Amino acid sequence: MVDMRINFAGVEFKNPIVTASGTFGFGREYGEYYDLTKLGGICVKGLTVTERLGNMPPRIAETPAGMLNSVGLQNPGVDAFIRDELPFLKSLDTVIIANISGNTVDEYAEMAEKLSNADGVDMLEVNVSCPNVKAGGMQFGTTTDGVSAVTAAVKKYSKVPVMVKLSPNVTDIAEIARAAEGEGADAVSLINTLLAMRIDTQTRRPVLHNNMGGLSGAAVFPVAVRMVWQVASAVKIPVLGMGGVMDGDNAAEMMLAGASLIGVGTANIVDPYAPLTVIDALGEYLAHNGIHSAKEIVGEVILN
Amino acid sequence: MPNRYICEITASERMTDTAFAMTVNCGELAGEVHPGQFIHIKCGEERLLRRPISICRADADTLEFVFEIKGEGTRWLAERKPGDRLDILGPLGNGFALPESGNIIAISGGIGVPPMLFAAQSATGGVTALLGFRDDDKVILTQAFAEVCDTVRVITDDKGYVTDLLEEELNNGAHSAVIACGPRAMLKAVAEICKRHNVPCQVSLEERMGCGVGACLVCACATQIDGKDHMRRVCKDGPVFNAAEVVW
Numbered sequence: 118m119v120d121m122r123i124n125f126a127g128v129e130f131k132n133p134i135v136t137a138s139g140t141f142g143f144g145r146e147y148g149e150y151y152d153l154t155k156l157g158g159i160c161v162k163g164l165t166v167t168e169r170l171g172n173m174p175p176r177i178a179e180t181p182a183g184m185l186n187s188v189g190l191q192n193p194g195v196d197a198f199i200r201d202e203l204p205f206l207k208s209l210d211t212v213i214i215a216n217i218s219g220n221t222v223d224e225y226a227e228m229a230e231k232l233s234n235a236d237g238v239d240m241l242e243v244n245v246s247c248p249n250v251k252a253g254g255m256q257f258g259t260t261t262d263g264v265s266a267v268t269a270a271v272k273k274y275s276k277v278p279v280m281v282k283l284s285p286n287v288t289d290i291a292e293i294a295r296a297a298e299g300e301g302a303d304a305v306s307l308i309n310t311l312l313a314m315r316i317d318t319q320t321r322r323p324v325l326h327n328n329m330g331g332l333s334g335a336a337v338f339p340v341a342v343r344m345v346w347q348v349a350s351a352v353k354i355p356v357l358g359m360g361g362v363m364d365g366d367n368a369a370e371m372m373l374a375g376a377s378l379i380g381v382g383t384a385n386i387v388d389p390y391a392p393l394t395v396i397d398a399l400g401e402y403l404a405h406n407g408i409h410s411a412k413e414i415v416g417e418v419i420l421n
Numbered sequence: 422m423p424n425r426y427i428c429e430i431t432a433s434e435r436m437t438d439t440a441f442a443m444t445v446n447c448g449e450l451a452g453e454v455h456p457g458q459f460i461h462i463k464c465g466e467e468r469l470l471r472r473p474i475s476i477c478r479a480d481a482d483t484l485e486f487v488f489e490i491k492g493e494g495t496r497w498l499a500e501r502k503p504g505d506r507l508d509i510l511g512p513l514g515n516g517f518a519l520p521e522s523g524n525i526i527a528i529s530g531g532i533g534v535p536p537m538l539f540a541a542q543s544a545t546g547g548v549t550a551l552l553g554f555r556d557d558d559k560v561i562l563t564q565a566f567a568e569v570c571d572t573v574r575v576i577t578d579d580k581g582y583v584t585d586l587l588e589e590e591l592n593n594g595a596h597s598a599v600i601a602c603g604p605r606a607m608l609k610a611v612a613e614i615c616k617r618h619n620v621p622c623q624v625s626l627e628e629r630m631g632c633g634v635g636a637c638l639v640c641a642c643a644t645q646i647d648g649k650d651h652m653r654r655v656c657k658d659g660p661v662f663n664a665a666e667v668v669w
């Protein structure tokens with residue numbers, strides 16, 4: 118029997134698979150399909166201080182082995198989340214990670230204080246990497262100063278471990294990760310989506326109403342593995358790896374690159390049962406290779 | 422309950438140059454569907470996203486759906502043969518709330534026509550079906566509608582719009598509800614006509630879709646309820662909406 122448990126930044130996960138923010142709502146919808154307590158953790162849809170309606174549709178475009186999205190952080194706001202969604206999530210025996218996105222450093226701090234004091238949030242994921250909003254989001258995540266400022270503010274107010282979600286739309290992601298670590302981040306997660314665009318050649322118009330969007334799915338997986346490896350090699354804090362993980366072998370590969378936890382995102386959109394399939398297949402990979410504990414393979418890539 | 426089913430295709434038929442009718446054997450799924458709901462079909466390993474397709478007819482264990490070839494995914498689907506299997510998620514979404522009494526008008530255009538057959542079949546009162554097509558070559562399912570409706574009126578774009586027929590029908594007699602499916606411009610016109618005639622109207626909307634289960638929030642529909650704006654999910658809150666709440 119393989120021990121799938123992972124202790125990540127002091128939080129105990131029953132297995133390494135976490136559903137990635139933005140692909141899993143607040144959990145209820147997938148709860149109609151399976152028992153959510155089978156998941157290592159649930160990372161909820163990105164929250165903002167006040168309600169956001171998001172971008173106009175179309176918000177999605179298919180690409181070779183992937184998709185673009187430009188939802189634009191549609192969410193009910195942090196207070197409505199705490200009131201209407203958190204009690205349900207709290208009732209589940211799995212780790213709940215609240216994802217926050219601010220227009221200003223103060224907004225990040227405000228949300229960190231509210232959420233970490235709300236009963237049921239086990240961890241914060243700080244989104245400094247959303248490509249689909251005009252203010253905030255990626256603007257903080259593409260400079261070391263921006264990441265430092267947001268991380269410091271969130272750490273000051275948060276009572277739970279803080280994980281900073283990094284943007285791949287940077288020149289040197291390791292440098293950004295070190296900036297987060299330098300201000301006390303307890304973990305980092307990566308990658309968010311890659312800024313991308315599709316144009317309809319007949320109408321000459323972008324497919325997405327927002328013109329640009331974030332690329333995800335199998336197409337980004339090799340980029341994510343590379344960045345996870347670079348970041349895991351650069352920092353001492355643990356890494357949650359995500360980006361195009363579609364099956365158990367992908368999860369194992371990303372763990373070898375240095376991720377202690379694995380986010381499953383776009384795969385949910387294709388198959389509601391994807392995270393469970395990944396958990397089972399990862400367990401089989403480990404058992405087949407005579408590995409007794411999932412944590413043993415983290416960062417165990419053998420370099421050429 | 423919605424679930425993922427692997428269904429065998431039992432029949433596939435080309436209806437027009439671009440429209441196909443396909444029947445699948447799908448056990449429990451068939452018995453659970455309501456008119457206006459849809460299924461989410463995986464169209465080959467090469468394409469990531471499923472394709473949402475509405476249901477045309479259902480019996481104890483088979484479903485029939487009609488779709489139009491619009492791109493690579495639906496072309497792949499059209500090439501499947503009886504005996505092939507499809508990965509289907511469903512039933513998804515909220516269907517039509519059919520009134521318990523009174524006559525209804527079911528108005529539809531183009532590839533919006535097929536799901537209205539299922540609705541017309543399920544209606545308890547009388548149904549007047551108004552069907553609009555681009556031209557004679559695109560006309561489908563009129564005989565099937567004739568079998569379950571009191572009145573069927575068909576119009577093609579060279580003779581006028583299906584919304585002209587709606588105006589006439591509403592002027593001629595009382596109806597308890599209008600249900601509609603078709604291109605957005607048509608639905609917008611239907612909504613305006615129904616508002617003017619003070620008849621409740623439900624519209625089935627289409628939007629580019631992701632998960633189909635209400636989690637990813639890509640298939641947004643702008644609505645307004647009691648003066649407040651809401652972005653609602655076509656896949657989960659819809660695809661059928663109260664026309665008066667949709668921001669056209």
